[in-house]
Amino acid sequence: MQQEAVSCRMSGAAGEPGAPGAITLEDLDSMAEEPSPDSADPSTGCSQGDDAEQERLLSYWQSVGRGHQVDVPGDMAEPIQQLTRNQHQERESIPFTLIHRKEKFGEVLYEKRQYGKAKWACIKMQEEQYEQSICLGFMKLMKYICEQNSSGLYLGMTIPIVTLVHTNETHSELTRSVTVAYYLPELLQEQPPQPYDSDIIIEEWPPTVVYTRSFRGVTNEDSIMREINFLAELLESPELCLQNIFIVAGYTNPAAANRHNEIWFLQRP
Template identity: 55%
Template sequence: MNGGGCRLNGGGVMGGDGRGGAGSRGHHTGLITLEDLESFTEDDLDSDPASSGGTSQGEGDGGEVMEEEGEQEQLLNFWQDIGRQHRVDIPRDMAEPIQQLTVELDSSQDRQRVPFTLLMRHDKMEKRRYEKGRWACVCMKEETYEQSICGGFMKLMRYICQQNSSGTYLGMTIPIVTLVQTDTSHSTLGRQVTVAYYIPQQHQQQPPMPFDPDIAIETWPSAVVYSRAFSGSTNEVSILEQIRTLTAALDSADMNFSLVNPSLGISFIVAGYTSVAAPQRHNEIWFVDRGEA
């Protein structure tokens, strides 16, 4: 696969300490994220003794292929080692998507933003309207929240990186969103989450179908969203903190918003725009107003 570089820059919804360099990645408070994969560079690989897997040397095209395969194997082994520390299995078929995420083949490539209309801005909050659109969604319910997020992202990575009926790299859109649910006190996140990727505009009418039966192409109706930006890491603790902050801000601003069946839990969305390698990370917490459309 060449595909122009499959880079999920917008995947930042899982835990991490935000530090760069291969040596720091084994000490994350969360699990492996797409941000980690993207920020892991070839320089990191070359400078990390633990990741040396005997890259083959050679001359001409054959040597280049052997070197590429050696780098791919080193990257896979590195992330499998980290995954085992956190009870996450990184299967061998992730080797090529991981390498595509690692090597920035087209760093200038624009990433499509999910289109919306700004309705109102108040303090650090925005009220937006998102129109109906097609999303690739995967529902996960692993033993831990972090495992669910990691598993969902890996499935979407494969879909974006040519494991679809078009056989092409689909291109990146931002943000990557994760639907989470809390109890009424916002003290606990539900284990079941939905990770979703907005289908690029050129594929909205006829989205390529995923090979993975766990990925569903869904049409989301138009929705009004209250959004609040935040920076830093995105793990279970920080997500709950941001949910409580947004809820308090909505209450204090006397916003007219509607909860549907709050006794059954309340749904929020975590939106990630930038990688852990970025000096200023851009994340948002969204509340979807079910009373408006």
């Protein structure tokens, strides 16, 4: 994760809880659990309500997308439905070894962690706004996760979804180019299914030491730069880390208002 190839990140919404622009995991769960008014068709073995469910979920995501100036295309209907139906599955966490934890008055200021070599599905985005890049990038990764891969299987969600971000030469703002990345589940690390989308690349990232600090709320250009500067002030030797490449790790639905995030500094090789 120390190389430029380790390009990854993920981010949040601009709305308040309950606002049209805020969709939560609980929203998706409740929508998936609602009984279909149609019974199964014995000739096909499929529920006649599938199309209606897809349309309902797609319409909901499209309304959320408009709040982020993102168009959710019609071909997202099936991946959205699959992701919704699998929300109750346990999400696999990216394994790491805790090296050190810095605390003050019982508050964790930051952690130093070791992440091992691993394979990731990555997609580079360069939209006008950070939120647009991560939303569009995540939708492409959703299709890969939801059967649009060489195995034809649902791969399962892992956390966090990460995004590699870059700062400009003066370290005053983020550049537009980001990479959103999905950690391949452990069972798929040796032979990752290949994506149908040629924009998604399977990359192997080297072992990496990171310094990480948690923060909550939306992730946008301002909040990310604020967290980068804050963590730089807390570290005893920030010069030991890469100076213009950082990772934003998202543990919560990207459109939730009070998201659980982390900022990661990458230790130099």
